[in-house]
Amino acid sequence: MQSEEEIEQRIVSARRLFNEVKAEMARVIVGHEELIEQAFIALVCGGHCLLEGVPGLGKTSMVRRLGEILSLSFSRIQFTPDLMPADITGTNMLTDDPSGRKVFEFQRGPVFANIVLADEINRATPKTQSALLESMQEQSVTVGGKVHRLENPFMVLATQNPIEMEGTYPLPEAQVDRFFFKLLLQYPNREELGRIADLTTAAPPPVLREVLDGPGILQMRQWVREVPMAEVVKDYAVRLVMSTQPQQKQGNGSGGLAQQFVMYGSSPRGLQSLILAAKARALLAGRPNVSFDDIRALSLPSLRHRLILNLEADAEGISAEKILRELVEQLAEVP
Amino acid sequence: MSLEQENLKKKLAELLAWERRKRWEGIFISTLCAALALAIAIAPLHALLPLGGLRWLMPIALFGALAPVLFYRQRWSLQDALRALARLDKSLALDERAVTAWELSGRNENGGAAQLVFKQAQEQLCQVDMRRHFPRRWSWPAYLALPLLVLWFTLLWLDFDHWTLDHRRSPGPQTLAHRARQYSRELQEKAKNEGLRESLKLGQEIEKAAQKSIDNKSADESFKKELAGVAKKFDDRSKTGAGQETFTSGASQQSLRDLKAELEAARDFPQLGDFPKGSEEQTRQWMEQLAAMPQLKRQLDQAERAGQGPGQNQLKSFLDKLDQQVTGELDRRALIDAQQYLQQMMQQGRGQQGENYARSGGQGEEDSAADGAREKNHSNLPGKEAGKKSDETSGLPPFRADASTQIKGALGAGESSALFFKGMPTPGKTTVAQEEVVASYRRQAEQELNSERVPEALKETIKNYFLSLGGNETKNERGQ
Numbered sequence: 001m002q003s004e005e006e007i008e009q010r011i012v013s014a015r016r017l018f019n020e021v022k023a024e025m026a027r028v029i030v031g032h033e034e035l036i037e038q039a040f041i042a043l044v045c046g047g048h049c050l051l052e053g054v055p056g057l058g059k060t061s062m063v064r065r066l067g068e069i070l071s072l073s074f075s076r077i078q079f080t081p082d083l084m085p086a087d088i089t090g091t092n093m094l095t096d097d098p099s100g101r102k103v104f105e106f107q108r109g110p111v112f113a114n115i116v117l118a119d120e121i122n123r124a125t126p127k128t129q130s131a132l133l134e135s136m137q138e139q140s141v142t143v144g145g146k147v148h149r150l151e152n153p154f155m156v157l158a159t160q161n162p163i164e165m166e167g168t169y170p171l172p173e174a175q176v177d178r179f180f181f182k183l184l185l186q187y188p189n190r191e192e193l194g195r196i197a198d199l200t201t202a203a204p205p206p207v208l209r210e211v212l213d214g215p216g217i218l219q220m221r222q223w224v225r226e227v228p229m230a231e232v233v234k235d236y237a238v239r240l241v242m243s244t245q246p247q248q249k250q251g252n253g254s255g256g257l258a259q260q261f262v263m264y265g266s267s268p269r270g271l272q273s274l275i276l277a278a279k280a281r282a283l284l285a286g287r288p289n290v291s292f293d294d295i296r297a298l299s300l301p302s303l304r305h306r307l308i309l310n311l312e313a314d315a316e317g318i319s320a321e322k323i324l325r326e327l328v329e330q331l332a333e334v335p
Numbered sequence: 336m337s338l339e340q341e342n343l344k345k346k347l348a349e350l351l352a353w354e355r356r357k358r359w360e361g362i363f364i365s366t367l368c369a370a371l372a373l374a375i376a377i378a379p380l381h382a383l384l385p386l387g388g389l390r391w392l393m394p395i396a397l398f399g400a401l402a403p404v405l406f407y408r409q410r411w412s413l414q415d416a417l418r419a420l421a422r423l424d425k426s427l428a429l430d431e432r433a434v435t436a437w438e439l440s441g442r443n444e445n446g447g448a449a450q451l452v453f454k455q456a457q458e459q460l461c462q463v464d465m466r467r468h469f470p471r472r473w474s475w476p477a478y479l480a481l482p483l484l485v486l487w488f489t490l491l492w493l494d495f496d497h498w499t500l501d502h503r504r505s506p507g508p509q510t511l512a513h514r515a516r517q518y519s520r521e522l523q524e525k526a527k528n529e530g531l532r533e534s535l536k537l538g539q540e541i542e543k544a545a546q547k548s549i550d551n552k553s554a555d556e557s558f559k560k561e562l563a564g565v566a567k568k569f570d571d572r573s574k575t576g577a578g579q580e581t582f583t584s585g586a587s588q589q590s591l592r593d594l595k596a597e598l599e600a601a602r603d604f605p606q607l608g609d610f611p612k613g614s615e616e617q618t619r620q621w622m623e624q625l626a627a628m629p630q631l632k633r634q635l636d637q638a639e640r641a642g643q644g645p646g647q648n649q650l651k652s653f654l655d656k657l658d659q660q661v662t663g664e665l666d667r668r669a670l671i672d673a674q675q676y677l678q679q680m681m682q683q684g685r686g687q688q689g690e691n692y693a694r695s696g697g698q699g700e701e702d703s704a705a706d707g708a709r710e711k712n713h714s715n716l717p718g719k720e721a722g723k724k725s726d727e728t729s730g731l732p733p734f735r736a737d738a739s740t741q742i743k744g745a746l747g748a749g750e751s752s753a754l755f756f757k758g759m760p761t762p763g764k765t766t767v768a769q770e771e772v773v774a775s776y777r778r779q780a781e782q783e784l785n786s787e788r789v790p791e792a793l794k795e796t797i798k799n800y801f802l803s804l805g806g807n808e809t810k811n812e813r814g815q
Contacts, residue, residue: 002447004454011451228448230435232417282430288451291430292421334418 002226007288010223015286017220020211024069027206029062030199031192035183038301039066039157041280044220047180047273048136048156050121050171050305057185058196059159063117070217071210072114073151079124081167085131089141090148106143111135114151114214118158122168129175132156136178153217173264173308180273182305220283227279229290234275236333237295241271243327244307257323261313266306274302292333299328337450340440343457347420347437350465354419355411357471366405368476370397371483378487378496390491423460426468432456511555511680515562516545522673529595531666533569537673540565559681566677569670588668591661593775594630598658601631629771631657777801 002010018040025036035051039062042049051059060076067074077088090109097103110116111132121129135141136156141148158179160171176182188196199205242248244265246258258265278294285294300321307320374394381390420434427433436456439449490496523538525531544565548558601624625632634657780801 004447004450007447007451226448228435228439228444228446228452230431230438232421232434232438233431287430287432288448288455289430289432289435291424293430334414334421 007226011283011286011288014220014223014283017212017216018284021066021069024208024211025062025065028065028199028208029058030195031188032058032062032185035185036062036066037281037284038181038183038277038298039063041277041284041298042180043070043153043155044217044224044284045180045273045276045280046153046155046221047276048158048178050176050179050182051157051159051185052162052182053159053185054163054187055161057187059185060117060119063115063157063159065208067115068208069211070115071213072153072217074115074117075110075113076117076119077110078119079121079128081123081125083124083128085128086143088128088131089135089143092144104144106146106148108148109141111141112148112150114153114155116154116156118156120161121158122160122170124169126169126172129169129171132158133175133178136175151214153214153221176305177267177269179305180277181301183301224276224280224283227283227290228288229275229279232334233278233290233292233295235335236292236331237271237274237278239335240295240299240327240331241266241268241274241303243331244270244303244324257326261309261316261318261323262307263310264308266303270303270306274298277302296328300324337453339457340450340453342461343436343453344440346457346460346463346465347433347440350423350469351416351419353465353469354415357469358409358411358415359406360471361474361476362405362409363402364473364480365476366398366402367394368480368483369401369405370394371480371487373397373401375483375487375490378490381496390496394487422469427459427463429456429459433460510549510558512545512548512553512558515558515677515680516542516549518676519545522669526666526669529665529669530662531669533666534669534673537565537569537670540568541673541677562677562681566674566681569674588665589775589779590630591665591668593778594634595658595661595665596778597628597631598654598661601625601628601654627774629768629774633767633771773801773804777804 018037021040022033022036026033029036039049043066051063053059064074064076077083086109088109088111090107090112092104093107094102095105118132121132135150135154139150139152139154141150160168242265244258244262246262246265248258248265274295275290277298278290281294281298282288282290303324304320307323309318309320309323313319313323371394374397377393378390381387381393384390416437417434420437421431423429424431424433432452433456436449436452439452519538519541523535523542526535526538541562544558544561547553548561625635638653780797783797
């Protein structure tokens, strides 16, 4: 059993490391502080992120830099309509062994990396997209009847473009649900744009310091799970997830929004990611326990992609974010 | 258990105890407000209480009834404790350390993470005075309680509850027993005023029976049986003396009353006690005063004519005897009236018209004083159904000279169904002197003037009229 001092030391250490990551990232990425924090939380929770934003906002850059800072192997897969599953997972190649005999040898695909950037994932066919399913969920790849374990830590950061939907294949719900977070990239403001211009057009990009390595991240994953959480806070998260269900009775804090606009609410996986992410946020903030604010802060990235809205919501321009914000606003912390 | 954990538990227990106390105070005040509001609302029902003084205890009784319900419904629960701790976390920006520590402490967790939560929570809570940090905040019931208390007290002090009950009761329907009780009280009052012993007894009997019926909430039919018993009991007494021919038996009700008043006045003459030893002067004064008492004078004259005139020594006993006869006759007539009323009640049960008739009967023939006058009187005794006559109306009652007689039955169009006639006077020369008639009417007028039925502004005018009438007669006499 860990002593109080050790726990305190652990929390201080996690907070310090996270601050260092943020500081290093700030040297090359302008803005997106919240996005970086949430991506890091997903990493220390063992989850995957779906990044959505228009082209040129720095999605790829951010992921690549994160891999550099964390001293993790990084690979990028540009998804296109003609991309095949084997192009992701790898395939058995016929090669000569030292004795001259022909043997099949497994050639590892780009998915064998700590951080995998699946760029414009919605441009590939569903068959190819599904190739990521096993690797995301099981952290393994099965080729020719043989299971190949992926590296640990393993994280998929997939991006998709909300515009230019022609010729794209929207991700199936089952696959979307496997993403821990869905993060939205916002357009930078005037000041940030100026800084981006300075940073990218003057001196060459700075070399980033490696702050954290794979074992360190795995250690932090363990710490996250040991953060205590009060029952009342957990109950708040449970009630929040339940309020997204349209079949729930009115008066549970949803104000009828879920009943009106949601076709399917969040899955239990949404609750898992919400609670785990809240624990990680508390740890990275240097707190020994989870607060209501942690739940509220992470409700959007955890649940927004798990709400399937109906046609009425689409017609009225109601987004999942709007529904979740209202749910959070109306839900009492203690019933 | 570590020291931090122990201190933290104490601190949180202190907070929860304080919050619980505030909750109880709030419930107490809310219950008080509800009890007072309810007491005000049900004030008109206070008359149903067995004792009038109990109305002052009504808020306490209501509080006692409401308190268990409200205290149970709003009892302190786990959720309340969680809310209190969450509020503490919010106000001190503890990021739910207090509520987490409270829960971990309840689960007896002693891990490093739990100890750290205890330590951090205790550090921030040790200096906090819970009572100051969460002071009492009175809600609206607290501000409403005192005004409600004052309002309730004022209403009861001003007998608002009685007023509203009377106000509501008056137009409402009454049971037979209620009406009988009301009548019996009137009868008793009248009997007390006039010294009618038998009527007083009858009134008491009726009231007793009516009260018993009201208390038992018995049906009208069973009350009628009781009433019949009472009426039968007094039947013999009313017949006693009816056949005896005395000098008061043929007199009208008003004449008897006048005579009784004059007898009362005659008793107050200071020289009456010394009359046998009186001088000529005293006799003359007595005769002058007697002249102002026409009824008494007439009785004396009748006794003289019959050769039974009292001598000076027997005058006092004569007056006593006369007084007894008058009182007895009045009592007998009152009994007859009351029995008529009871008979009517037993026959009719309810009925406003019958009640009016009965009331007029109960008051004797007060309203039918004028000779030959016809008066409307609402009665539903005879002719309840159109075209039918009851047995009572089959023949006219016997007319007695100068005595009022009621003729019942359908009288044609209009609401009148009864008439009062007085029998034709005995043919021959009148035996009543003019001054006697004037004095009688003057007395009636004065009696009416003393009642509330004559408007205040008209009293003087009426009085002056009769005085002038008496004065003219005197002048005429002098002129003649």
